Amino acid sequence: MRPSTGSNTPASTCQADQADRHALYERAVQCPQAEVDFIQQTFHALRGRPARLLAEDFCGTAAVCCEWVNRDANHRAVGIDNDPAVLQWTREERLPALSPEQRARLRLIEADVLDLGPEPAAKVRCEPVDLVLAMNFSWWLITERAALRRYFQRVRERLVADGLFILDSYGGYDAHRVITEEREIEDDAGPPFTYAWDQTDYDPISGLMQCAIHFAFPDGSRLDQAFSYRWRLWTLPELRELLIEAGFRPPRIYWQGWDEHGEPDGLFKPVTRAEPDAGWICYLSAEP
Secondary structure (H helix, E strand, C coil): CEEECCCCCCCCCCHHHHCCHHHHHHHHHCCHHHHHHHHHHHHHHHHCCCCCEEEEECCCCCHHHHHHHHHCCCCEEEEEECCHHHHHHHHHHCHHHCCHHHHCCEEEEECCHHHEECCCCCCEECCCEEEEEECCCHHHHCCCHHHHHHHHHHHHHHEEEEEEEEEEEEECHHHHCCEEEEEEEEECCEEEEEEEEEEEEECCCCCEEEEEEEEECCCCCEEEEEEEEEEECCCHHHHHHHHHHCCCCCCEEEEEEECCCCCEEEEEEEECCCCCCCCEEEEEEECC
16 A cells, blocks of 8 residues: 655645545445345345345455444344454444444454354354355455365355355456556545556466555545455356355346446346446355
């Protein structure tokens, strides 16, 4: 993470030095309200009942967990991440916005997701849950096939009998390129900034990618390498095969549509075939 300044901007007062990278990430990348809408509707449509207990794997700032417990007094959430710094950020910056009753229904666990399980012998014991989420392509951090299959097996073991596993993925021919995409962020949560998604390397033999997120500000300062990722570009056929090998039924795929201006519309509908777009995002739901 490297702040840099324009030539006329003092380093001590530039926007990059004052920026909170986690808050910027939430504004640029996440929409927990829309995600909770989707998972609630999907779970009820497939299971015929409301979900109550949710686990957010690779939770980062646990934005979805916070939205989940805020949404309904019957909701409980568990956020799991192996980074103690981001969990501490959540405790300091996000939990105070919840009521004491809501905070009591949210548990944060510092652990490797492969160590979780409901059985007494699990390294980190947790009760069975209705829903497990793996969002923002976080599961791509698991780059070996055997390890990913094992993670999916652990997820299945953590679910109640009629539970559901929901994860997301992206692809398209731009996903295999060295490319930078920028987007202006202007909302009511704070000053505007530019979000840049930077795919700096891709190896077609191993499928490994190097990616980064940068933020640029109106005063000319920048926060480069605010986040960086070394992960694997998993394909949907690989993902479907691994979920089935791990004991899930063939997963459903929900594809994002496009509006009349050719922009993503944020609506995800179940499909069995999709167009070979330059870039696409989808959700998958897998039932044990």
